Amino acid sequence: MSVCGALFVGLVLFGCCCGGLSEGSSLSLDGKWGLLNSNGSLSLGAQVPGCVHSALQQQGIIQDPYYRFNDVLYQWIALENWTYSTTFSLNSPFRDKSKVLLIFEGIDTVSTVSLNGITLGQTDNMFQRYDFSVKGILKDKDNVLEVSLTSPVHYAKDRRQCHVNFIRKEQCSFSWDWGPSFPTMGLWKGVRLEAFDQIQIIQVSAVTLYNSNASQWMVEVELVVDAVYTLNDVDLTLSISELMSVESHKVQFVTGRSKVKFTLHINTQSKVKLWWPRGHGEQPFYWVDITGSLKQEKIVNEIAKGEEFVAVVADANMNALRVWGGGVYEQDLFYNLCDQMGIMVWQDFMFACALYPTEKDFIQSVREEVVQQVQRLKSHPSIIVWSGNNENEAALATDWFDIPGTEKPKYVKDYVTLYVNNIRDIVLKEDQSRPFLVSSPTNGAESEQEGWVSEDPYDPHYGDTHFYSYTHDCLDWTSFPRTRFASEYGFQSWPSLSTLRQVSTEDDRRYDSAFSSHRQHHGDGNQQMLQQAALHFLLPNSTDAHKRYTDTIYITQVMQAQCVKAQSEFYRRSQSELIEGKGMTMGALYWQLNDIWQAPSWSSIEFGGKWKMLHYFAQNFFAPFLPIGFEDEDEFFIYVVSDLDEDLRLSSAIFLYNWSKFHPVRSIYNKIPILIPGGSAVNIYKSCFVTFHLEDKDGKQQGPSNYLFFSPLKDAQGILPPNITAKVSKEGEAFSIFLQSEAIAPFVWLDVGDVPGRFSSNGFLMFTRNTTVSFYPWRPTNVTELSQSLTVTTLRDVY
Structure with missing residues (x-):
């Protein structure tokens, strides 16, 4: 993936002691x-x-x-x-x-x-x-x-x-x-x-711009103030001492609320350290000192502070999030954490899946909302794009609301009035440092040429795409759009029993209960999960109602993880391919990260923070480099995808297993190093379950292992009961769980009930007799509690 660095600046605000900011x-x-x-x-x-x-x-x-x-x-x-x-x-x-x-x-x-x-x-x-x-x-x-x-x-x-x-x-x-x-x-x-007596600063922002002709960085600082009376010839000085850059300005603050802008040109002799997205470099920042004097009074200062990290995203090897248009603009702390961790943010404005009015009062309210939010957020380098709405162009284009043909021009006009003539107009005036998309999905420039509402906003030739299919085989990669950017896709699952237990009774815990039906807000969602699972697995059939329910929860999480894995890996391996004008996929954002209550959803994080199997899978399918296997017309292919900025020379190791034996039936080592250019996907092997990984010149594994099943597991022969045993021990602040299996076990799932925390790996294919997994608790616990709480489930256990 091609990425660009940016200059990240913080702000140190200075006021005066004469009744301005500091004495307010x-x-x-x-x-x-x-x-x-x-x-x-x-x-x-x-x-x-x-x-x-x-x-x-x-x-x-x-x-x-x-x-x-x-x-x-x-x-x-x-x-x-x-x-x-x-x-x-x-x-x-x-x-x-x-x-x-x-x-x-x-x-x-x-x-x-x-x-x-x-x-x-x-x-x-x-x-x-x-x-x-x-x-x-x-x-x-x-x-x-x-x-x-x-x-x-x-x-x-x-x-x-x-x-x-x-x-x-x-x-x-x-x-x-x-x-x-x-x-x-x-x-x-x-x-x-x-x-206050003189002036109040309402908002301060700093946006970095680069002049390629002069090979010079600039910092554009904007102050939004409320002045009691007009202040003329106020001396303001901008400086970044670390970059040996300083500049003075005389400004005027008029009575009432106003906005002033001034620019600091960075010394071209200074070596600027750029802010990089996670996985591509560091996230340094510089303080911009803004000093000023009113009546030549003494200067004092205030310094902003921040937190350390966005752990749940970073731990899953994600480098981007989308703040969705049906929710709220996030609090400042969220963006500060994304800045610090290099997590890129796709920022929607809060409009989603509906047609909105354009009456004067509504537009006026929206305009003030947009101005305030852009002024508040534009200083954050983590925000990489503004998006006007979620799916409203698609709603108009594909007639979600059964609008009569004669009425459609009126709705298109309202759409353009709100998102183009107002929101887009404000954003482009307030922030020239990042792009604005009118909608998502959209065809971008093509939509603009078609009057801002494209005939097919889902066209994979342009822009971004949202894709869902609940009735087709979710592992069939040929059904996925070879898009430029996959900004939304996913599949549902149920949260864990420990999460559901908080809000349900024993009688509720059946898949066909009134509670299960009530919690499912997606039409036919519960049935769709089972129908998809039945394509690949034998459905749980225990005569014990409680076990059948917990087994069904497990199967939905396995299916969701497999579905999103298949689609994410397809998008990643499509980043270097252009087929019939489609491909070069440069982003994959699955829907959705988190839950807001205890219910089935598309999330990978349950209400309360517990990781679903999907989030553990994401650690691997979003790894910086990864081998990906797939079938095409009875041939087996392996691609290696790399988001690294440097080239790698690695060899492949492929192992063919019989389900009933730990020892591989066949091992294939490609000892000829393969050049894997950074930011690419490369086809490295052509040639029935297999695992594969990459090795360096010394035979040491690099990156995660991956696997491919050549038949639905419901048809697999020889999957034996693994009878896994587990032993827990304390290792510093974490705990080690030593697992021993009698047979190869797909989708090994560890659960410690109500003990909050996460595992180093979970939902994995165990193709060795022994393995060790770490558990990181989020509250004090001990070996006895973990041992008593721990359950181990595999696919063979639910049949």
Whole structure:
């Protein structure tokens, strides 16, 4: 994969002591508030930040909303109106400042805000920050602040049917095919007062640009400020001391909110260290010092801090994530962690699988949302692309909503108005450092030529592709699109029994129970999982209902892992092939990473953080270099894919096994080193279960082993009961699990129940008699607890 480095800069902000930033006062209003429902029958304490559902649960008024059918039983909560209130006092120096703002970082969603009985304004967008000027309203004591929230269900329904898209709120909170319906309300981000005499900095961003003609890096810094009065000829100095770069500017801050930009040109004699995506280099950063003086007062500073890593993604050898358009813009910490770990982010705007209005008020709200989010996020080098929406071009092009032909031009016009004339226009003005895609999937420039809505947005010749097929054999690589970029694909599975046990009763734990049906929000999803599994495996048939249920969960996870493995490996080996104008696949993002409740979904991480078998598989199929085997017209091929930046010279080792024996029937070593160019996929072997790996010149294995089954395992002959035994021992902060098997065992699955943590490897093909796996606990445990909790399941155990 071709990648480019970027210059990553942090910010050190400096203000003045004369009543500007440094002497401005801030008072957090987070903490315990009061919460009241519409008719006053419920009055309780509520934590801010938070939401109504969490407050009701914390006060014992409702149970776990995720337990059994509580998502239905608690629908009344979203149908009520609720009011948050708090009382606070202030000291005189705070009130004496020239300007005092009441700031809500996030209100979910439709509300009226009042202070001391005076209405300050209304809110209607979950993704916006709201500022209210309150200087003349504040008192020294007993200030009463109220936020009256309107039911998001009634608000949206009053505007149209179907109505979810008519409110600027997290779209999946009204349910999706992998999640429950909990249309939340609340103060979901912080609330504070800020007072200042001269100027308040609202947002600071720094974007790096490269002038290829001058061979020079530039840092474009932008300040969004609120000035009490116009400030002329303010001296600002930008500097990166490590790069021996400094530049001074005179700027003007006009009264009210305004934005100023200025540029620091990096010294061409300095050696710049670039930020690289994970797997391609390091992630260094530089501090940009922004210093300024008002009335020649003393300068002080504030320095931002961050965390260490995004472990769950990095541990699975992923280097990219997509923030999907049906959720929320992530918190700053998420992007900071991605910056630090080199995880690239595909950032959607929050529009998904629907047609949206273009009335003036809606557009105005969206424009403010987009401006705020781009200004907040554009400093992060981890964000590699903006995307206007999820699947809305495809929805129009392929007529998801049965729009009459005569009406379609109207909907296309609205689509262009929202995403092109407004969102795209704002993004291109606010951030010139990264590309903007109007939709996903899209044909990109081809869609633009066709008036922004292509005849076939899924055309693999262009742009990115989403691909799902639940009825065809998911291991048949010939059915996959040879696309430029696979930005969405996947298959469902059920979470583990230990995860489901938290929200179910014993009677619920049957595949045909009312609970299992209720938790499945994808049409025919439970049946589709079994139908797919039946193509490849014998389905569990134990007469013990509990065992049959747990075996079925296991089979769905095996099938999901195999399905996504096959498709991911196809996309990876297609990165160097162009066949009939299709191929050169330069990205594979499977759907989806995480769950939001305990239910079947496309995720590889269960609610609570437990890894599914798919996530363990991803460690291998996303490894930096990997041998991939497949059949084509009765011939066996092995490709080696490499995402490394250097060339490798490795040999192949191929082993043919009989299921009933540990010793390979045949071993084939290609001792002639094969050149594997970095960033490529190379066909290295042509020639019935086989394993294969790569070796260096000394015969040492490099990278993971892989395998290929030449028949569905339901037809395989000679798979014997492995009777695996396990012994647990303590090894430093981790635990070692020594496994011994009597036979080759496919899909060996280790589970320690409710003990949180992860294994070094899981769901693997055990083709040696002995192997050792490590377990990394997420809480204190011991050998006795792990030994008693540990279960080992293989494919042969469920038949």
